[in-house]
Amino acid sequence: MWLPLLALIIGILFGFLTDFQISDEYSSYLSIAVLAALDTLVGGIRAHLEKTFDDKVFITGFFTNIFLAASLAFLGVHLGVDLYLAAVFAFGVRLFHNIAIIRRIFLVKWTKKSDSTTKD
Amino acid sequence: MNNRMTIFACVTIIIGFMVAVQFQAVSEPENREGRNMAELRQDLVAEKEKQQRLNEELERQREILYQLEQTEDVEEVMGDVITELQEQAGLTEVSGPGIILKIDVAFDVDYEGGAIRSVPPYLVRLLINELNIQGATHIAIDMQRYVATTAIREANGRTLVNGSWLSHFPLEIKVITDDPESMHHAMMSSQSRELFSYENLSLVSTPVNQVELPAYEKDYRVRFMEPVQEGS
Structure with a gap:
């Protein structure tokens, strides 16, 4: 449980300490990639809680989502259509949906636990 | 289970890195000090001149105040001040x-x-x-x-x-x-x-x-x- 959180902090520290710079025009791609990554992560957590987690699906989903989101943004820039909004919308909706399901799973667990403690 | 956590950790490391890089890119300070030494000196000189002007103005006003305090006949001093101000404002030939x-x-x-x-x-x-x-x-x-x-x-x-x-x-x-x-x-x-x-x-x-x-x-x-x- 603590390993991913620790890894997140290490990642952030690493990002700040290496002073890695990207130019302005690529920052929109990176932001959409971040969103895709978060979406995959939350989806993975949900699958883990629902006990349907599959390593391969998770890993491939993570990279293809990032790649597709960035390429969609790229295509949008070259077509002159804000296609990245489509990605933002899709990922945003799915992110919230997954978070809601995760919340419900935790809620069910918590109520079961408290029920059992009150019965005892 | 352990394997799964490692995968999650790898993914979160990547996410953390991307977030940090993105954060740095977005929070880049936009307006930096762009003036060079000569321009800064010029600005400084301009400010100094402004200060000197203000000081002179202050001095003049103090003098008028002193005159007003010293003289019994305030009207004359006031008249002088008014004439001077009118001349400054362009109301006289x-x-x-x-x-x-x-x-x-x-x-x-x-x-x-x-x-x-x-x-x-x-x-x-x-x-x-x-x-x-x-x-x-x-x-x-x-x-x-x-x-x-x-x-x-x-x-x-x-x-x-x-x-x-x-x-x-x-x-x-x-x-x-x-x-x-x-x-x-x-x-x-x-x-x-x-x-x-x-x-x-x-x-x-x-x-x-x-x-x-x-x-x-x-x-x-x-x-x-x-x-x-x-x-x-």
């Missing part, structure tokens, strides 16, 4: 050494274009700025006294100063200054002279020993000041 600038049309041989009806307002403004930089104390444009609230506008292709047309050539601008000779040279070599020539206008300056400037005739429109009633 003034005369003194200065220069006369004559602006006339100057067509070259192959001029093609319409008639020139008046001096464009941006040139008049530029000229006035330049005169003020050179130390002009009083300015009159075509018998219109230039005061603090004078507007130089364009309406219907003609230039208005103080609300009246500048419609004829040559246009005379009278300037009172402490050092007419140096202002004359400064104006003859100024950039505005070149800009006037682009508009097919010639600018000629003549230093004179005595030049008379009319008073400002119109009403001063004071919008944001009110007289203070004593005791109120």
